[in-house]
Amino acid sequence: MPILKIIIKQLMKYCKKPFFIIRLILILVVTLNNLYLQGQVIPSREYQLKAVFLFNFTQFVDWPPASYDTEQSPLVIGILGKNPFGTYLEQTVSGEKINGHPVIVRYFENEAEAKGCHLLFLNIPESKKRNDILKALKGKSILTVSDGIDFLEQGGMIRFFTNKNKIKIQINLEASKASELVVSSKLLGVAEIFKP
């Protein structure tokens, strides 16, 4: 840094005034931008990608008609546990419709609230707690998704994992079938099939 400063000093000799004004403007722009930034939560790349995956799942999974109250009822993506997506997931689904159902995002405090949703992302690190939630939701047509290592063993349906720094997915077909969800072959084609 001191070297840069010396260089700058030397350079300033050449062109004093324009340099100063330009720098002033730049600092102003940067400050304004920083102010503007505050209050925005932007997720890591990993969760940006996962948010888009969640949205993609709604396109490649069919829910039984009974899971919607009316033809215009929303398709609800629920987040249980700490929200890792910021506002990114909402941005992702904003304006999207699946077979006429608008896609919306809800944040839940407990599993009881989550019972009406279609896709549930469990951001619950504790394995036991996750297990209890899955038990409580058993039989409901909810596509359950999580990062948990033993999530599929516990009866969860889709698990994200990283391999060579890339996001991959693993699917528990038995669990999704038991909940009357139809997973398209396109999604199965790129996923690892979990065999209990």
Next chain:
Amino acid sequence: MAYPINARQHRISVLCLSLLLSLLLALPVDGYAQLSDSLSSPEALKRLSLEELMNIQVTSVSRRSEKLNEAASAIQVITQKDIHNSGAKTVAEALRLAPNLQVAQVNSSQWAISSRGFNNVLANKLLVLIDGRTVYTPLYAGVFWDVQNILLDDVDRIEVISGPGGTLWGANAVNGIINIITKSSADTRGLFVEGAIGSNLPGQGSLRYGGQLAKNLSYRVYGTGFKLPSAVDTSKLKADDSWSMIQGGLQLDWSPSNNNKLTLQQNTYTGDPNPDGGDTTSIRARGTNILARWDHAISEKADFQLQAYYDHTWRDFGNGFTEDLKTYDVDWHNRNALGRKHILTYGLNFRLMDHKVTNLELFAFLHAHKNLYRYSAFLQDEILLLNDRVRLTIGSKIEHNNYTGFEVQPNARIAWLLSKDQTLWTAVSRSVRTPARIDRDFFLYLLPGLPLISGDSQFHSESMIAYELGWRTQPMENLSISLATFYNVYDNIRTAEPGPPPFGIPITFGNGVRGKSYGVELSATYQLASWWQLRGGYTFLKKDLSVKPGSNDLNKGSAESNDPRHQVVVQSSIDIPGGIELGAVLRYVDKLPDPYLKAYTGLDMRIGWRSGKHLELELVGQNLLDSRHIEFIPSSPSPRQIERVIYGRVTCRF
């Protein structure tokens, strides 16, 4: 200094440089938004297929490759699978798969490759990079294709950008950039052995072994060699220009943490191309290059790349003339998100080319030894506008070279997301081709002391202003189409000017041609079924060059180039159950105007069979439609016909 810098120019450049430095200091340490804002806006990510999503690095430190895919430019990508399915044996053959390139094989070892025209054996308006290393000879500002060898299985992809890239890549990226990117050694583990032989292929073989030295530290070592067939002359006699090459090298990739990636690469080769053929002494070409690169993600909001390489090439032309070039290059570039709406990219580059030739009595570059220094700085800002639907990129490179001093290469690009699957883009850029040694320092004597041709110390840069308009769409999940149009305005293109009367010698180089070129590049990829992919494109190109008043160009304004007006490439890849692959590449190249050469159609076909993971057998036929044809007529040696090749290849992987 031999070429004093204009004081005013100097001041402007210093101003720009100081502006850039002040920007660096003004940047806050934290508080800028997610770096990948524009690269991974929900809209951008939603356009990707599931497979593509799964291929994105969670923590990406590769700045440029990612950027290219989003760039508002005419980019086409040749994947490893495309290369493999085509049966290509060499890098140059693989480049035939890019519909936006003009690729012509001149004889057994020489190629004429360019984009958007101005093609010639000594083509000088295309920039070629192999893993970030510029392969360039200051002798004529072009590429010696006969030493650009790679084990093709190592290639991850080849990105071909037609159009100017001066702002990012600097001088000589006038009409296009070829970016050859090899796989990380983490993806080439195990033993790989291949051998090929056939009618008209004396032999080709490679051996590679890759493994892991420690956690996150992988390596590969390889050796590859070939002997390529002789072309035939116009009377169907063997030209005896068959030649061979061997090359070896290693690569180390180390990711000590998620945000650091270090790469060390080394290649060494020796070859004996013999373009003249017959009894002529072969050229001897040798080289070694070493490259080190550090990619670092400072945060999720900023990353940089620091790269240094040393590239030594040596070439003995067999007649006593030799060229010895040592290139030292250090490159640093940084990217920072500045607020939520700006991504700043800036960088510095220094290059020294220590260029030494051994002159002949009547053929000389003076001085025989010259140190060519090049230093440059660039700054580019990517601005998101109108709800992130419009991306405006503006920037410029300022570069200094020995011959012409400072050169400025600005560009402005706009990408507009019309809808989820449609992008309209447009760009205006300026690029230059700075003088090469041939333009300034070359002398060809009729008799000692009496030059016939002499370089001109007044020769300045060729320049181009390019106007581009393009459209990209994906009307269906399995079909993507790209249309790029361009209108290039050239000035100061090289001419050969006769000397004073009565004899008109020495002939010198001038900047006497100007003009324009325009064209259309249409390309598409169509996945008809999970087992059948079609890709290809059509390129239309028209040049309209004229000699400026005061110039008496002996080449009559041809700019020493010869380009087809129409060109078509179609590649089909079919996977049949049982591990059978059928590939075909059809290409049509229109007639060349001057010297005239008739149009030709080439067809390459390949049938491959994979038995499990370990064994693959292939049968490839190249140029199946005729037994031989001419693709390009060079000024010397005499024209050669390229013959049909049929070869078989066995590949084992363990």
